[in-house]
Amino acid sequence: MLGKGLLGIYLSALVLLPIAALLAKSSTGGTSAFWREISNPEAVAAIKLTLVISAIVVVINAVFGTLIAWVLVRDELPGKKVVGALIDLPFALPTIVAGVVLLALYGKGSPVGIDVAFTRTAIALALLFVTLPFVVRSVQPVLHELDVSMEEAAESLGARPLTVLRRIVLPSLAPAIISGVALSFARAVGEFGSLVLITGNLPFKTEVGSVYVFGQIQNENLPAAAAVSVVLLLAALVVLGALTLVSQWRSRHVL
Numbered sequence: 001m002l003g004k005g006l007l008g009i010y011l012s013a014l015v016l017l018p019i020a021a022l023l024a025k026s027s028t029g030g031t032s033a034f035w036r037e038i039s040n041p042e043a044v045a046a047i048k049l050t051l052v053i054s055a056i057v058v059v060i061n062a063v064f065g066t067l068i069a070w071v072l073v074r075d076e077l078p079g080k081k082v083v084g085a086l087i088d089l090p091f092a093l094p095t096i097v098a099g100v101v102l103l104a105l106y107g108k109g110s111p112v113g114i115d116v117a118f119t120r121t122a123i124a125l126a127l128l129f130v131t132l133p134f135v136v137r138s139v140q141p142v143l144h145e146l147d148v149s150m151e152e153a154a155e156s157l158g159a160r161p162l163t164v165l166r167r168i169v170l171p172s173l174a175p176a177i178i179s180g181v182a183l184s185f186a187r188a189v190g191e192f193g194s195l196v197l198i199t200g201n202l203p204f205k206t207e208v209g210s211v212y213v214f215g216q217i218q219n220e221n222l223p224a225a226a227a228v229s230v231v232l233l234l235a236a237l238v239v240l241g242a243l244t245l246v247s248q249w250r251s252r253h254v255l
């Protein structure tokens with residue numbers, strides 16, 4: 001009981017108190033001030049851009065993250081350990097370092113001839129870079145534990161590979177994919193370091209929510225920064241909650 005009490009106090013101090021402080025700061029001036037800050041055209045544009053590109057990125061991650069996990073687990077790929085280590089690179093890199101890396105790769109003088117700096121494409125590439133590992137690392141353990149004999153039995157009964165994938169593999173992987181997608185979305189919505197350099201932070205064009213918040217803090221407009229932060233937090237929580245419910249339903253359905 002004592003351990004649970006200490007755990008509750010620790011989590012409250014670590015999570016609930018900062019959120020409560022954020023909510024308090026965002027409500028400075030009342031509801032009308034909060035609404036005024038989040039309905040500011042620049043803030044609306046930044047929030048929309050963040051949510052739309054984050055949604056696009058997680059869909060791409062769901063597909064390619066699952067494919068990469070499949071290759072790492074099921075296929076004999078030369079240099080598989082190296083590829084596995086590279087997948088974790090975004091976890092190891094400080095996000096501002098990731099921003100420098102991306103700017104060097106996709107900015108002016110790019111060694112691969114791709115200059116998309118200060119465009120919305122740069123936002124998507126940066127978010128793909130930092131969020132891909134979430135799906136891969138969520139799906140990999142499930143693939144390791146997946147009973148291959150079920151797939152072999154289905155194939156022996158005449159099921160085509162696409163049917164096996166659709167009726168056996170994907171339903172088993174769905175909860176893990178959804179979990180990875182939820183984590184990817186939450187990370188994408190709040191990402192800052194990898195974006196602040198390569199996007200150029202152009203209002204109504206490449207300014208995402210996190211960079212808008214940073215700009216408001218620099219302008220000493222903390223209530224506006226807090227208000228937009230609350231909107232981004234709520235968006236992330238809603239998506240996380242919805243995907244968690246879907247994942248739980250899928251788990252029960254598979255079982």
